[in-house]
Amino acid sequence: MSETGTDDFSPLDQLPGDLMMWVLIVSELLVFGAGLAAFLGVRITDPAGFAASQDLLHRTAAGVNTLVLVTSGFLAALAVRSAEAGRIGATRVRLAAASALGLVFLVIKGLEYLEKARHGIGIETDSFFTFYYLLTGFHAAHVIAGIVILGLVGIRCAPRTVEVGAAFWHMVDLVWVLLFPVIYLLR
């Protein structure tokens, strides 16, 4: 409040959740954003090679993983709503369901990596697969971190902590919806 009694409105007051979580979200988006722009930048030098390597990816599995992750994000958002209503049991169930779908995502991703390894495809195969492993691997590491965070906020269940944990999970979701089309779909 100012001395005149009128509100000193700050845009920061509008921001939902925790400011530090938004700083983390923006920094992660910048890192992945730079990675995806670099991917498309290098693709300019060899579009045919990138298309040939992309054909070795399993688009349908990645599409299923997109559905899994956005549904998981939906459950995390519902968990925030139940936490705000003081329904601890429902909050924990929804967080657990969101985490379980995170595990499904990782299993599908793991099977995809396994299939690539069986065909002798690794991080050094070509530029496409270098970016593929770096970007999807870094994202998968965030999924693991997100599952741990959702577990922790489920234990220390309070509206504020659940909101912060869910925000991290939505960031993981947001990165995937940008990463999926650029790496798996664009021809």
Next chain:
Amino acid sequence: MRALRDPLIRAWAWLIALSAASTALAVAVSQGLLSGRGVTLGGAAILILAWAKANVILSRYLGLAQAPFWHRGFRIVLGLYAVLLLGLYLIA
């Protein structure tokens, strides 16, 4: 249909629909159903769908719909970023 009045359920339904549309477009391209300029337009459409999905997540899942100042800022930056990706895609 009453469930779709809930903004969260509506957001989830949009995300599912947009993701399915992206995958369908990509499958159409990879199976040769689109060719020539159609492939490029399909790619541009896939990027626009990704931009739309990111906006839904920001506004509904992350709650920026209730913070118009930040929502506008994120939409502008995300829009510029989508244009950058589109440019890099079209140059190739």
